[in-house]
Amino acid sequence: MSIELKSVSKQFGEVAAVNNVTFSVNEGELLALLGPSGGGKTTVLRMIAGLEVPTEGDIYIRGQRVNDIKVQKRNIGFVFQNYALFQNMNVFKNIAFGLKIKKWKSADIKARVRELLELLGLEGLDKRYPHQLSGGQRQRVAIARALAPKPSVLLLDEPFGAVDAKIRQELREWLVRLHHDLNVTTLFVTHDQEEAMEVSNRIVIFSRGNLEQIGTPRDVYEQPANEFVARFIGVMNVLELEVFKNVGRAGELQFPAPGYADGERIRIGFRPFSVQISSDLNQFPYQAVVRQTYFLGVMLRLELELESGLLLRSRMSKEEYANLALYDGKKVSLQIRNYRILSREHEPLGPELTAPEKSSLFVGEGI
């Protein structure tokens, strides 16, 4: 176990930035701390680094309790959100800083810096000052500087926040490769769920100081612990149903709702993937029209309008789209395969349910 947080809380005066958070990071793992801004991610990272002292709880790095160990002695590499490069030092001196402090021999320092410049594709930039670098280069210098003293853990705060969208994609892939090559335990903070899903082995999801869920990208997408996670990760269709005689209705859509009183309102959610579409108008129970198609790389997102005017989102591959011969304005039939009944935001979600055939809903209704 590389890093462990046990019941860690942090108060800033009245503000509870982090509430009773427990999780651990495996050796060599690439872990994302994900959540909306103000969720406490930076604070968690800073507590691990020793830049902030937890109000309560314990932090362990490689089995050693580090609460009372100073930041200088924790042997972590920290990459700040705005990089915090030393403005008065050139790239070489920035990267060499930690090594000089640790009193490495100057020949060793040179060799190590060369190695890092090469690893991070910064050759030839060693004489430049931070203000002479592009955003992406600055970021790599910051990472090189953090990696130079061979830290046991690498902590990155919003590493892709400061570069434009085009380079961001490259940098993601590059971080994954770097992590693969160096195999150093890495925690990075992001507010971008796509980024977290794409880059990390596991994701820790924060909101308002609380740990909502920890799991693999697949886990949190397919088995969200609560509505917050379900809505934060990926896209979700959310419907409000009114229950009548154990059936919840929204427009023409109907879902079984046993155990709810007549007139009660419940909400359900389902992923775009759960919306199944057919060109055969009789195959599925509901009729709809394709309103809009968005092309997102290999995937497509469709907006569908039901006869009652309800709008749903669906997602499919380009292939599937071609097979169904869809176009905007085309009439289709659809059904919703899996859905969940949503409770309050941070309470555990019920299991995923499978929608029955439309006709079965009416069993017993006529009695």
Place this chain on the structure above:
Amino acid sequence: MAGYVKRSRQTNGHTASKGGTEESPFFKWLLITVALLFSILFLLLPLVNVFAQALSKGWQAYWTALSEPDAWAAIKLTLLVAAITVPLNVVFGLAAAWAIAKFDFRGKSLLNTLIDLPFSVSPVVAGLMYVLLFGLQGYFGRWLADHEIKIIFAVPGIVIATIFITFPFVARELIPVMQATRSEQEQAALTLGATGWQTFWRVTLPSVKWGLLYGIILCNARAMGEFGAVSVVSGHITGQTDTMPLRIEKLYQEYNAAAAFAIASLLALLALLTLGIKTFLEWKQERDYERAQRAAESYEDSTAPTSREPEITAVRSQP
């Protein structure tokens, strides 16, 4: 602080007026002429006159006036006072600026106000404060006399009064620059293993060096030029406790204008030099600041929220 913040504001104001309403050329030239005439009449002319007067009896007399033993003693004393005062105020100024810029503590606003005290107290009053403390009739006067320590009417008094007068210069210059240095750079140094001291020497100090130098030369100029406070505590003992400004005044009172202006020309030279260095440092500092801004900009630009697929709540467009 003055150079740092004010200048960038001036630039802003300038561009704003350019893009705004155009003044009539007549009005513009009138303003410029008035400003120029005023500066020449009240600033440049008197300064030039100092040199003209100093040299009115020729180079020979000028040189004699400067090398005369009492004048020479005054020059040496002035240099000595500056040599003690400036380093001490650099240390005090750094400590005070560091404390104010980097920490929150009780009494912070009090300290902030105290730093400005010498600016608002009349120098004569400042001198008198020390006479009341250390003079023969003062609180510590008896004790000092018993131990044969002489402060008032001696060099230590002059040094103390000068320290008081020049205290704000370094601190006031440093506080805004220190506040502007992102403390993340310092935290980055800590995560790389640097101690507090190492961080100070290697990261903080280099990033405030122009502001510090600026403070030092202002402090030095004032330390050499101070008259009021020093006049009260010095005792005017010719050849012993006369600094250059005191010596100038004395010579002038003795109707020895040429000799007075000879020494005055040295102080005026110092002033010109100070002005030159100050301008240079301001330029340096502004350039560094702009670079830092530019470095930070690319960060600000791109922290705008990334496009996340908006989640829809299925809506009903008709009942």
